[in-house]
Amino acid sequence: MAQNSDKTTPIAFSDIAAALGLLSRLPISVDTERATQRGALAAWAYPIAGLILALIAGIVTQCALWLGLPGTLAAGLTLATLIITTGAMHEDGLADSADGLWGGWDKDHRLKIMKDSFIGTYGVLALGLSLLLRWSALTLIVENNMLWPALLVGAMLSRAVMVPMMAFVPHARTEGLSHSVGRPPVQTAYIALAIAAVGALILVQFSVFWLVVTCTLTAFTCATIAKSKINGQTGDILGATQQLTEIAALLTFAALLS
Numbered sequence: 001m002a003q004n005s006d007k008t009t010p011i012a013f014s015d016i017a018a019a020l021g022l023l024s025r026l027p028i029s030v031d032t033e034r035a036t037q038r039g040a041l042a043a044w045a046y047p048i049a050g051l052i053l054a055l056i057a058g059i060v061t062q063c064a065l066w067l068g069l070p071g072t073l074a075a076g077l078t079l080a081t082l083i084i085t086t087g088a089m090h091e092d093g094l095a096d097s098a099d100g101l102w103g104g105w106d107k108d109h110r111l112k113i114m115k116d117s118f119i120g121t122y123g124v125l126a127l128g129l130s131l132l133l134r135w136s137a138l139t140l141i142v143e144n145n146m147l148w149p150a151l152l153v154g155a156m157l158s159r160a161v162m163v164p165m166m167a168f169v170p171h172a173r174t175e176g177l178s179h180s181v182g183r184p185p186v187q188t189a190y191i192a193l194a195i196a197a198v199g200a201l202i203l204v205q206f207s208v209f210w211l212v213v214t215c216t217l218t219a220f221t222c223a224t225i226a227k228s229k230i231n232g233q234t235g236d237i238l239g240a241t242q243q244l245t246e247i248a249a250l251l252t253f254a255a256l257l258s
Helices: 002-006 014-023 032-066 071-086 089-103 107-115 121-143 147-160 162-168 177-181 186-230 235-257
Strands: none
Touching (some): 014 032, 032 177, 032 186, 071 089, 071 121, 071 147, 089 121, 089 235, 107 186, 147 186, 162 186, 162 235
């Protein structure tokens, strides 16, 4: 009875560890059997996993500032910490998606390129632009003492939008990370979005409107392109969506500061 109810309960505390185990390289102890049983139901915890990763990056950045490092270097350490703690899995998704979606001539060829471990011109450019935009925005944010709200909100929103992408956009292939996790119920997507939205509202108050708008438009654009190019989503598409949404959130914060 406990196992059956575990498969239908919308929220379980163990989902946070499962989300961190999937989305990070932190040494988290995960109950593999239960996590497998829960599957995509655990996706509601993605924004919480993002919050924890952002807290770690924020602590590193704050220490760098206390030691007297300038904002540019502190922002670089923020970025480095986020990349290290996630194992660059989202960056890898962005590069693979850029190579596949723009380097292939049909769905099968695009998916084949995305599965290839080699990185092409589109992938290199996507990574370079992603790092440049995030570093520049983070530098401005750090120098204006807005590190914590920007970092936490960006991390939560960018991971929350992955869940409706999983729920509403079909799998593009019958294998891979996204397919193995499964498609979460609509309720799970709404819970993830609600957690991120409430967290953002607490941290930035009414500025949350612009952040929600830009992140929603970015995620919707990613979903539209993915459906058009490969008829669905993959783990790489989800990673690319996280990266692009995080960039959108950081740029929105930078625009609000100016």
